[in-house]
Amino acid sequence: MGEFKVHRVRFFNYVPSGIRCVAYNNQSNRLAVSRTDGTVEVYNLSANYFQEKFFPGHESRATEALCWAEGQRLFSAGLNGEIMEYDLQALNIKYAVDAFGGPIWSMAASPSGSQLLVGCEDGSVKLFQITPDKIQFERNFDRQKSRILSLSWHPSGTHIAAGSIDYISVFDVKSGSAVHKMIVDRQYMGVSKRKCIVWGVAFLSDGTVISVDSAGKVQFWDSATGTLVNSHLIANADVQSIAVAEQEDSFVVGTAEGTVFHFQLVPVTSNSSEKQWVRTKPFQHHTHDVRTVAHSPTALISGGTDTHLVIRPLMEKVEVKNYDAALRKITFPHRRLISCSKKRQLLLFQFAHHLELWRLGSTVATGKNGDTLPLSKNADHLLHLKTKGPENIICSCISPCGSWIAYSTVSRFFLYRLNYEHDNISLKRVSKMPPFLRSALQILFSEDSTKLFVASNQGALHIVQLSGGSFKHLHAFQPQSGTVEAMCLLAVSSDGNWLAASGTSAGVHVYNVKQLKLHCTVPAYNFPVTAMAIAPNTNNLVIAHSDQQVFEYSIPDKQYTDWSRTVQKQGFHHLWLQRDTPITHISFHPKRPMHILLHDAYMFCIIDKSLPLPNDRTLLYNPFPPTNESDVVRRRTAHAFKISKIYKPLLFMDLLDERTLVAVERPLDDIIAQLPPPIKKKKFGT
């Protein structure tokens, strides 16, 4: 495996923004997650919870509601008063419609999926008709006195429940008038609070309305009579979210104390048909407010201010005990936020609204394996580049030579030229971008920094020639006819001849840059690509998929390599396949062609293709083979996967030169320290 000098970088001050809404789509088994900065992410739960798609956020667009309608159309509404639909193919916003009711607090799609309901600040509930390419305002319901914070349809689509401040209204959809108004008790543990906010409602098919409110109560109402049936006090703080299973036999609520409670419909006695709702298990996976919950058929999904997306499978619903039955905590995005200039030892960090350029520190000291070396020169913060406008940065890249920086927002593409004069840096923006380079999903520089590859959101791939301070558009690969699928992963060979591009679902295309034509397409695979890279010299394309499979494809031969076939035949180690996080970066050692370096958030691995593959009986994680053993024993126990778990959570790892690695870590404690303080709870014995 060899010894490396490792730059252990912990100054990437990245804090993911809190989760505001989640929406689960049963048809495609996908989960849409919106964050407080307006970012919307789509996770494919079937593909090992991979973050397939993402829509960058916008400062003025605070998403308050998110829902799937009419199959697989995703809508969001926010405090700017607009309803938006997302284009899941082209990865952009299709359109935005103002609801004219002030900020929108809630949104719900009808059970049939053809209508959309929004609750607004002014107390109005508005019904929209979903047409194939737009949404159409239909009518208003009776206006309420205060904002509508939650909405729920009756499964038959005839009634809706709307939670407001201090009361819940039940509307008849046909007439649009309020049938019942159910006043919520303001009492909180015997103390009267100023207001009781109904954070969530759920309408069950038997007519029961379940409400959760800021007094910590979960209440069951009979919508036929408008009376309170049952009340569970579950928290000292707000209960902020509720989600009901499709079978209506269980639901989940999330509280501001970070606890998620599961309620189940349980028969009272074995031989009676009478059933009752019982609070069963509490789950404490969050430290902060659980702003939103979702209930998939097999799991409880929750997210909140502490930025984790937690997927807690229900043991009784899981058929086989595989890694689907394990708890998942997703904190970091499944894409690269860091790029690295190997030549100048620079790191470019991408934040929502700015970029940071750092020069790595250096040392003259040497030491044994495992030693921490003292720095002779500290890391330098060279540059802080703020974006213009309210839009979030989609992607960014620094050229390997370190003299170019490119980044893109939804509407604009920026390219900068960096000049180094001793310790001074000067930055010059390359102006006069061509109009087709408006927004990019992925940017990549060639190894010699002479070419820039841009994947635009129209599905095209642009090649730009960079020379001196100038800039020249060479070619654009247009997408295959008929598809508008956006490419979101790029890889270029070190000789600059080959460019590989991958979309969200279709296979990987390989282009010949010299001849400017499509060379081949890697056979399609069921799971999305999480990372890819082209090996130097051999021009083998290494592809990692979200189901943790790794393929090696020879571009010149247009077929999988023998090693890849052997791996597929033998299969990966079961522990390798059970890892939680996808591989986000692949790189190669310049002097050892048999090595592939790859990492996910919790491990760093070097695959040595010359060694035998491990089978299920061998130990996958054997960090350091004992040095006192003879070479024969070491050779016998050694296998192709050398795994190190020292650095975690690992956001980026790359080889700077033959003997130097850079690892960017982001400890979770540092993120929690930057979050607002959680609700203080007395802990016994403290």
Next chain:
Amino acid sequence: MVEEENIRVVRCGGSELNFRRAVFSADSKYIFCVSGDFVKVYSTVTEECVHILHGHRNLVTGIQLNPNNHLQLYSCSLDGTIKLWDYIDGILIKTFIVGCKLHALFTVAQAEDSVFAIVNKEKPDIFQLVSVKLPKSSSQEVEAKELSFVLDYINQSPKCVAFGNEVNFVLLVFCFVPKISFLKKRNFFFTPRFTLSSSRNKKHAKNNFTCVACHPTEDCIASGHMDGKIRLWRNFYDDKKYTYTCLHWHHDMVMDLAFSVTGTSLLSGGRESVLVEWRDATEKNKEFLPRLGATIEHISVSPAGDLFCTSHSDNKIIIIHRNLEASAVIQGLVKDRSIFTGLMIDPRTKALVLNGKPGHLQFYSLQSDKQLYNLDIIQQEYISDYGLIQIELTKAAFGCFGNWLATVEQRQEKETELELQMKLWMYNKKTQGFILNTKINMPHEDCITALCFCNAEKSEQPTLVTASKDGYFKVWILTDDSDIYKKAVGWTCDFVGSYHKYQATNCCFSEDGSLLAVSFEEIVTIWDSVTWELKCTFCQRAGKIRHLCFGRLTCSKYLLGATENGILCCWNLLSCALEWNAKLNVRVMEPDPNSENIAAISQSSMGSDLFVFKPSEPRPLYIQKGISREEVQWGVFVPRDVPESFTSEAYQWLNRSQFYFLTKSQSLLTFSTKSPEEKLTPTSKQLLAEESLPTTPFYFILGKHRQHQDEKLNETLENELVQLPLTENIPAVGELLHTPAHVLPSAAFLCSMFVNSLLLSKETKSAKEIPEDVDMEEEKESEDSDEENDFIEKVQDTNNTGLGEDIIHQLSKSEEKELRKFRKIDYSWIAAL
């Protein structure tokens, strides 16, 4: 134990009331609890013991109401019998002989003729749950050998077994694994439906089950765990879909759980001494009843639903109202801590005094087997936690006929850090209690080994002597401590004596108070109590002196000392020479205050033996071998109020006083000469039950309140000639009301008699004499209420004759006889059941 001889060792109260869950009667008027070999019936209102159900020959291990007749009670015992009682009259109705040790008893309403019991048959540590079929038979003793096996390898404790609603299932817990057995009517089959893996959460692996309870109406099981959590299981018919809720408040193990009758709330208790009520089984909605004094061992709920009760580790039962207010406390002898003070007799109340609750002295009435009161000595909040070194009350002594009480408390965390405090308490006549008079910090440099008052009658000044390991003995006298603000008295040190720096181990005043004997390890020193001069020393070189006492009355010239090497020495104070010695390994040596006798209990490998002797002669008056298998720790002579007159020489030592002793396992034993028949107390205590009768029309007929009214009437209207008859004194009425209704002849038959009885008779009797008579009788009877191991079933006879004597005739004799005949017939009819 020694059945043939006339003097027998009998257990005298103080047995554990908290051994099993207490049981309420259906109307919540009575509460039943097991107490050693007996079942005690207490009134829930007055806290008085109404009946003691004698009959079992070994420890009673379970009681349950008869579900088919709520006026009857089942009890089971280690002697292998199940007995059915009529608890209102305190009568044994039937005995079912099962033949193997029964450890717990459960009754269910659906299984009419069978009960469930935990037995161990073959091996001593394998317990089985069986259903016992109780055959219908008219005879008193029935063999019930038809056991049908339900479950094997279960926990011995009945807390780990619970029966579900409508007996759909039995839930059992064996350490980690709960088992549910589903019972179909009459034929049982067993399916272990779910098992909890012990390592469900490996981080807190203390989730052993401690107790279980079943919801009365729903299919819900509550289980208590070692880590203080309560889990509510539901939907347990399905191996996979079962689900549970967790309630967590207790920080230590949950000792017991009980659902309320309707199932709306769950009660739990544990070491925190707090009763927690979980309403609607939700974590947020809970109520507390804190400061119950000691660990809650058991919780039970009355069938009527209005009362709860908690049994505590300090031998106490607290009856609690539905609104979580403690309404009554039944306190037995506190026994869960070691006794440092020994047994003492309070000269005023004649109560036995010893360590009680932590930091308290308990005053325990031997006659009525209940605690009179607790005196808080240490006066600090007790924090119960493992590993804390508490302040211990180590010594106490009464002086000056109960006017003074001296106590010593100490706390020693390390060898060098001793906290010592002596307190002197004065009896206050006004408040009828002890009031702290003097507090002395560090009266000695080291532990106090002995404490004694000068109890001579003529002594003009109260004197107290303390002996300590620091080599000194100190004499404390009461002096005037008045100042300009108030008149007061206080104790000060008068004299400090020592002898060659030896540790002082014992001290003792002679009967007249003129001499003080202090032992310094092996040497006994005699001091003049007026001048505090050393008079003489005795040294036997036979080991350290363990006990020291002066002879009494005619033997006051002798001084007795028992040494650690097993030598008992008797010195003559006049000749200053050893009178005699004997080889006896004395553990307890107690002089009888009313005679010359001295009782010594020796310890041998076989057990403990009692020797009673006079100091004047080395030959013992009385020897009883094997009074107890275990070590006897303390003993005391209790003077009798009414001297007995035993003529036999061997028993004369029991004439004036009774000897009580306490063994290592804290059972309080005494010697009794009476045969079991004699000892039986007539059921005059039934009268106590009447006090708690509700004000119904019957009460007005029976009622005592009438008496007061009448008295007033008599006072105000003295001229009035017609005196109302006092219904309670009319035997016809009394008998009519005392006889159970179901055995009375028809009302038409009784009517004329009843009406006749209400007519005024010509004899004019003072109304007041009669109840007084009754009271006196009662007192006498209750004096010797020592419980007996044996029981002879002849209650009725004594009862009848007892009542018959009391009757003041207002009826013609023939009528009365007739009525009594009915009663006799009736009872035999009961017996034939």
